[in-house]
Amino acid sequence: MAINTNLDRKIVELLGDLTIDKERVRNLRIRETRTITTFVEEWLVSRYQRPDKSDDAVFNDITSFMRQHLPTKSEKEVIKNRIINGDSVVLLDRFDVRVDIKQGKRFVTIPCLDESRAEASNVLLEEHSALLSGGQWGAGRLQLRQESKGPNVIELIEFRPMQSGQVRLQAIIDARKEFSTEEWLAVLIRTMGYEPDSYSVSQRRQMVLRLLPLVQKNLNMMELAPKGTGKSFVFSNLSRHVWLNSGGALTRAQLFKNMNTKEEGLIARFDVLVLDEGQSIEFKGESEIHSKLKDYLESGHYTIGQDKVTSECGLMILANIDLDYHGQPSRADFIRQLPDMFHDDALIDRFHGIIAGWEIPRISISHFAQGPGIKADVFGEYAHQLRTESFSIFPYGEAPILKGDTRDVKAVERLARALSRLYMLNPDQADYEEFVLQPAVELRQRVRSQLAALNPSEFSPRIQIEIH
Helix, strand or coil, X not given: CCCCCCHHHHHHHHHHHHEXXXXXXXXXXXXXXXXXXXXXXXXXXXXXXXCCCCHHHHHHXXXXXXXXXXXXXXXXXXXXXXXHCCCCEEEEEEXXXXXXXXXXXXXXXXXXXXXXXXXXXXXXXXXXXXXXXXCEEEEEEEEEECCCCCCCEEEEEEEEECCCCCCCHHHHHHHHCCCCHHHHHHXXXXXXXXXXXXXXXXXXHHHHHHHHHHHCCCCCEEEEECCCCCCCHHXXXXXXXXXXXXXXXXXXXXXXXXXXCCEECHHHHCCEXXXXXXXXXXXXXXXXXXXXXXXXXXXXXXXECCEEEECCCEEEEEEECCECCCCCECCCCHHHHCCHHHHCHHHHCCCCEEEEHHHCCCCXXXXXXXXXXXXXXXXXXXXXXXXXXXXXXXXXXCCCCEEECHHHHHHHHHHHHHHHHHHCCCXXXXXXHHHHHHHHHHHHHHHHHHHHHHCCCCCCCCCCEEEC
């Protein structure tokens, strides 16, 4: 089914300044000059583009801005030297603040300077609290503070965030009513950076499932697929509230809490923790991590020492698996291609759904967006708000009452709530079963098939759920 030829016009007319021309952003090739995320790239283009301005002029303005305010790693000592010489320096970066209670200080991490012990005042943090919850991209003004005792300190004295603040949900709710469900799916695919017409209907519906952990708290999922299907791209480019861990060993302190510094772990600080390259991931202290992960995925909290930590973070595992000549998993128990820790049926049972990434084709140039979509930074904040917004403000996120196995019911309900938010469909609407309930059941069914493969004596291969 081809996307309505009026889609571009409807996106611009109904969503207005929440949108950006994804093709124009890509053609400017900003990311070829500097490695930045999509939401930063689109923010820069939004800032400098004008209807009467050529692409060359926009490119020159952006690259000039980046040369001045976004230094390369090779320039970090030059910047530090300027600060020591008394200059006030403005840098564009992802600033992150952690509070050290023992020292009574607020330490700022500045990646482009490899600096993790700069400081910020409480007054600044009261105005920009997002710096304390996963960090934020923006323009920060730095200067040297000379101490009478002890070492000098780099201080963050001003900050101007570059991402969208609160999104007016009613504007998007009103716009959604003017799109069919299939058209809204196309809007979401464009927002992700892809061209809807380059995918089949079923492929589009699989791809959009990647967004579910962004809009639903404590949703745990996997996507298993071959390389090159764009699994990690969405998570690293759409939202500052997502942390993508690309390979390497993970420790208990990184995941849960560092007992020496009292710094919260990744699970306590982000909306979604994505573990990429799941087929080769390493855990240091695997048995303890395994135990705490099972506890957290079930209950939404974990205990470290005397501390009980509650979080709404979802876990997403991205892993490559082998396919046969027909493009299907080469073995029925494909979960066994993940590390041994994931061969435990009790752990796998705590995952709500598995995305059939093998049904999504490898990314090619023709798959990239060729028109307008919602700005990445706008969508990231929009998705973040949906996770906790009240029904009176955002009247979606309903699931029918189900009967069946407790974990199957819990998983399908949570997946259905996420799909309901994403599509803005409730059970009394015509498309709900096709776009919400059926996909939720299919996602959980893949988990069920792997549970049966791991432990056939306890788990039947088919999900048994009824609407009450």
